[in-house]
Amino acid sequence: MRANEVADGIYRLCANIGSEVLFEGIWPLPKGASMNSYLVKGKDVAIIDGVGDWDGVPETLYAQLDQLGVKAEDIRYVIINHTEPDHTGWLRSFSSMNHDFEVLATARGVELAKAFFGLDVAFRAVKSGDSVDLGNGKRLVFEEIPNVHWPDTMATFETSTGTLLCCDAFGTFGAIGEAFCDDQLDAAQLEIFEREALRYYANIVGRFSQQVINAIDKVSKLDVRIVAPGHGPIWRRNPERIIRLYQRLASYAKGPARPLVTVLWGSMYGNTRKTLEPLLDGIAEEGVDAVVYQVPQSHIGDILASAWESTGIALAMPTYEYQMFPPMAVILDELGRKSVKGKLAMRTGSFGWSGGAQKELDEILERRHMGWHFVDPVEFRGAPTVDTLEQVRRCARQLARQVRESALPDSVF
Numbered sequence: 001m002r003a004n005e006v007a008d009g010i011y012r013l014c015a016n017i018g019s020e021v022l023f024e025g026i027w028p029l030p031k032g033a034s035m036n037s038y039l040v041k042g043k044d045v046a047i048i049d050g051v052g053d054w055d056g057v058p059e060t061l062y063a064q065l066d067q068l069g070v071k072a073e074d075i076r077y078v079i080i081n082h083t084e085p086d087h088t089g090w091l092r093s094f095s096s097m098n099h100d101f102e103v104l105a106t107a108r109g110v111e112l113a114k115a116f117f118g119l120d121v122a123f124r125a126v127k128s129g130d131s132v133d134l135g136n137g138k139r140l141v142f143e144e145i146p147n148v149h150w151p152d153t154m155a156t157f158e159t160s161t162g163t164l165l166c167c168d169a170f171g172t173f174g175a176i177g178e179a180f181c182d183d184q185l186d187a188a189q190l191e192i193f194e195r196e197a198l199r200y201y202a203n204i205v206g207r208f209s210q211q212v213i214n215a216i217d218k219v220s221k222l223d224v225r226i227v228a229p230g231h232g233p234i235w236r237r238n239p240e241r242i243i244r245l246y247q248r249l250a251s252y253a254k255g256p257a258r259p260l261v262t263v264l265w266g267s268m269y270g271n272t273r274k275t276l277e278p279l280l281d282g283i284a285e286e287g288v289d290a291v292v293y294q295v296p297q298s299h300i301g302d303i304l305a306s307a308w309e310s311t312g313i314a315l316a317m318p319t320y321e322y323q324m325f326p327p328m329a330v331i332l333d334e335l336g337r338k339s340v341k342g343k344l345a346m347r348t349g350s351f352g353w354s355g356g357a358q359k360e361l362d363e364i365l366e367r368r369h370m371g372w373h374f375v376d377p378v379e380f381r382g383a384p385t386v387d388t389l390e391q392v393r394r395c396a397r398q399l400a401r402q403v404r405e406s407a408l409p410d411s412v413f
């Protein structure tokens with residue numbers, strides 16, 4: 001992998017993460033992911049963010065520094081936009097190669113970097129508006145964007161080129177090959193990265209959507225000509241494209257999103273499964289699309305992405321030991337933890353003698369402050385009758401109609 005010039009005097013260094021890795025130990029990466037680091041060369045040299053410390057990853061970074069003719073000891077400033085180890089793990093080995101550099105981060109970032117790495121170097125806490133002059137026209141200005149995605153997060157803005165080095169903000173999953181910028185990716189590749197942006201957003205930053213909106217407000221006051229995130233491609237031809245996408249994804253936190261229903265179902269002996277057909281028919285009859293996930297067979301990372309962009313959620317699951325089919329309870333709790341809020345919803349499912357699934361569902365929704373709006377549930381004993389199936393279809397139509405009416409039009413952004 002080669003270092004790439006992003007703009008005059010600004011270079012992207014990169015290590016990819018393979019599809020065999022679960023990001024944060026949780027989230028599948030079917031298309032991998034990239035960890036982007038940036039080198040800014042003025043009279044002085046600064047490196048902004050870095051890579052993890054596993055399996056020879058820092059060595060990938062050092063090989064790219066070699067290509068640029070930069071030695072470790074040439075680096076005067078290490079700028080930590082965000083202390084998460086996928087961007088900072090390399091500092092352990094770097095600090096054994098260079099003993100004379102200064103670490104710049106927010107006050108919170110300094111505190112975290114000391115706790116994680118205990119580096120014996122100079123630290124400088126910076127705040128919004130502070131800057132570093134690297135000479136030769138290169139000037140870095142800092143803007144705090146807390147909680148996108150850790151509390152320490154800031155963005156670094158290089159003024160001469162209008163390059164926003166924003167770490168986790170405006171990132172996507174997806175490994176990067178030779179083409180590293182939007183101006184080198186064709187329409188199909190860009191669409192793939194936008195889908196990867198949705199999965200990244202829902203899995204990693206969705207919970208911090210208000211902070212994302214605050215961050216967008218802040219950076220919109222800068223003359224941003226290039227968006228250079230810590231993950232995914234650089235947006236140089238059309239930086240607005242990724243900013244607008246993030247604005248849209250953040251807005252989904254209120255509930256209304258695409259005219260789409262995510263259907264989550266689980267069944268032990270097939271009684272609840274029988275409701276799937278009328279449920280999907282009902283949604284389709286209203287001209288609304290549905291995406292179906294079986295639980296527990298589907299991964300929460302995929303379900304979360306789908307739920308995030310859906311205006312409606314349909315649940316089909318039976319009662320199990322006086323509560324909900326357990327894997328569905330796990331999924332719903334995680335949707336709550338990740339702030340999938342304000343959705344339109346329906347529920348159906350079989351029980352044998354007491355019921356109980358609905359009670360646990362209500363508890364989870366309340367505990368996680370999810371604010372979902374349900375049409376009346378269709379709960380039935382044993383196998384569904386013809387009448388029950390018809391009721392499910394009607395219920396699904398009602399949900400789909402509401403979804404169609406509440407979904408956000410594409411033209412909003």
Ligand SMILES: Cc1cc2nc3c(=O)[nH]c(=O)nc-3n(C[C@H](O)[C@H](O)[C@H](O)COP(=O)(O)O)c2cc1C
Nearest residue numbers: 267268269270271272318321322351352353354355
């Ligand atoms: C292990 C197990 C525990 C169950 N616990 C309850 C229960 O507490 N209350 C109840 O009403 N039904 C209970 N049932 C009955 C199921 O809810 C019922 O068989 C239902 O039809 C299963 O739906 P399915 O065919 O979609 O899996 C239980 C069934 C199993 C297998």
